[in-house]
Each structure stands twice: as structure tokens, then as C-alpha cells.
Amino acid sequence: MVRKNLVKSLVVLVLLAGTTPSEVCAKPNSYPGEHSKFKNNDPEAIAEQKAEQKRRKELRQQRREERKRKRLEKRTNRLK
Numbered sequence: 001m002v003r004k005n006l007v008k009s010l011v012v013l014v015l016l017a018g019t020t021p022s023e024v025c026a027k028p029n030s031y032p033g034e035h036s037k038f039k040n041n042d043p044e045a046i047a048e049q050k051a052e053q054k055r056r057k058e059l060r061q062q063r064r065e066e067r068k069r070k071r072l073e074k075r076t077n078r079l080k
Helices: 003-018 042-078
Strands: none
Touching: none
16 A cells, blocks of 8 residues: 555656756756856846945945954953
């Protein structure tokens, strides 16, 4: 009984795997992210990506400065 159910479920899985479109499996670089190999030729999209990259860079810099400021405050408070 268990063997029959196992075989049936495997057959169903094989049929489902065979009917999935090949496009779904073959899109590794579909996301035009910062580290993607997908290169967009649209100047507007490129400008938008550059602006997003610059914004993230500024946020990282602000977080670094904030951590540095907190460390310095902690150090000066410890010395008092």
C-alpha cells in the first residue's frame, strides 16, 4: 500500500516537473541588480540604478559615522 502511494506520488511529481516551462528554470540573471550580469541599455534605468547605489553608499557612510561617534562617546565617558 505504501509502495503504491509512493509510486503514484513520484509519477505525479515527474509529470509536474516535465510540464513546467523552461523559461522559469533558465533565468539566472533576470534581476537587474547591482551585482547582476544583466546590463540594461536604457539610460533612465542606468541613472536610477546609479542613484540607488549612491543612496545606499551614503547610508552606509552615515551608519559608520554614527558607530564611530558612539564609540568615541563611550570612550570619553569611560575616562571620566
